[in-house]
Amino acid sequence: DTGVSQDPRHKITKRGQNVTFRCDPISEHNRLYWYRQTLGQGPEFLTYFQNEAQLEKSRLLSDRFSAERPKGSFSTLEIQRTEQGDSAMYLCASSSIVGPNTEAFFGQGTRLTVV
Amino acid sequence: GQNIDQPTEMTATEGAIVQINCTYQTSGFNGLFWYQQHAGEAPTFLSYNVLDGLEEKGRFSSFLSRSKGYSYLLLKELQMKDSASYLCAVKSGGSYIPTFGRGTSLIVHP
Numbered sequence: 759d760t761g762v763s764q765d766p767r768h769k770i771t772k773r774g775q776n777v778t779f780r781c782d783p784i785s786e787h788n789r790l791y792w793y794r795q796t797l798g799q800g801p802e803f804l805t806y807f808q809n810e811a812q813l814e815k816s817r818l819l820s821d822r823f824s825a826e827r828p829k830g831s832f833s834t835l836e837i838q839r840t841e842q843g844d845s846a847m848y849l850c851a852s853s854s855i856v857g858p859n860t861e862a863f864f865g866q867g868t869r870l871t872v873v
Numbered sequence: 874g875q876n877i878d879q880p881t882e883m884t885a886t887e888g889a890i891v892q893i894n895c896t897y898q899t900s901g902f903n904g905l906f907w908y909q910q911h912a913g914e915a916p917t918f919l920s921y922n923v924l925d926g927l928e929e930k931g932r933f934s935s936f937l938s939r940s941k942g943y944s945y946l947l948l949k950e951l952q953m954k955d956s957a958s959y960l961c962a963v964k965s966g967g968s969y970i971p972t973f974g975r976g977t978s979l980i981v982h983p
Contacts, residue, residue, distance in 0.1 A: 762915075793973075798976075799975050799976070800962075800974050800976045801973045806970050808969075814968070849915065849916075853969070860969070862906075863918065864916045864917070
């Protein structure tokens with residue numbers, strides 16, 4: 759396994775369009791997280807899955823954002839009616855339930871630019 | 874909620890030692906992580922502390938004081954490649970979700 763994979767790496771879209779990002783976590787990891795990061799800031803939590811269940815969602819998350827993890831493996835994050843303020847790096851991370859540290863491993867991210 | 878505070882930027886000289894501090898205010902503390910992030914890349918895990926004390930891993934060490942809500946990351950024998958952002962993240966309240974500070978941008982110069 760080569761780690762957390764995200765696709766695409768870059769996306770440029772026009773305001774008002776819908777976009778969908780994909781994340782493939784490390785295969786034995788049950789937990790999957792989506793974060794958003796803007797320049798000069800730390801990652802900001804968006805949502806969290808344990809297996810296929812979406813257990814937490816940030817209160818800051820607009821209803822234009824939706825995420826799924828249908829079979830408890832890969833996950834998708836969709837943004838509808840994109841706005842310029844959605845421009846950011848979208849990071850996916852995964853971690854295992856087993857083990858003392860349970861640190862999260864991050865993918866390379868999808869950089870979204872809304873024009 | 875959680876409040877995590879780190880200096881925005883630090884500079885240091887190649888070969889020197891630098892300490893990056895992180896203070897936090899949270900209920901139900903459940904662990905603190907340090908990550909390194911180079912520009913345009915994903916954060917990579919450096920260390921994890923859940924008990925008080927110092928954890929050493931090569932040139933990097935991390936310290937935690939739960940009673941003071943304080944941690945630091947110590948980088949020794951600095952190299953140019955250590956120029957990066959260093960992110961402090963805290964888990965609390967029974968949540969599995971790390972909450973990140975804004976990060977400290979470290980610039981190492983010759």
